[in-house]
Amino acid sequence: MLCPICNGLEELSVQCRNCSGDADDCGPTLDYAGPYAPYEPNADDSCSMETMTFNPRCKHIVYCAKCDYTDEVTVSLWSSTRC
Ligand SMILES: [Zn+2]
Ligand SMILES: [Zn+2]
Structure with a gap:
């Protein structure tokens, strides 16, 4: 799986929710835990099995220069078999 925006295959065009x-795309958010960003679960993580499931989505920060709004x-x- 790959993000078409992160890989420059598609342009992210979103409408500002404010105006x-x-x-504009400002890159992926830092909380994206993909296969290339493993993190060590905490010791108190025993009941949060859901966080272990990989969610095939990439969150991006977008910024509107007109009204200084970040969303x-x-x-x-995309499936990587698409290449
Ligand atoms: Zn992305
Ligand atoms: Zn705006």
């Missing part, structure tokens, strides 16, 4: 203008969008990942 309906064009918002977050979820991008569906």
Whole structure:
């Protein structure tokens, strides 16, 4: 799975929720826990099995320069077999 935005295959075009203008992609958010970003579960993690499931989505920060508004969008990942 790959993110078409992170890989430059597609341009992220979203509407600003505040002014309906064009918002620009500012890159993926840091809380994206993909296969290349493993994290060590904490000791008190025993009842949070759901966090272990990989969610095939990439969250991106978008920014509207018109009204200085920052938003977050979820991008569906492409199957890597598509290449
Ligand atoms: Zn991405
Ligand atoms: Zn705006």
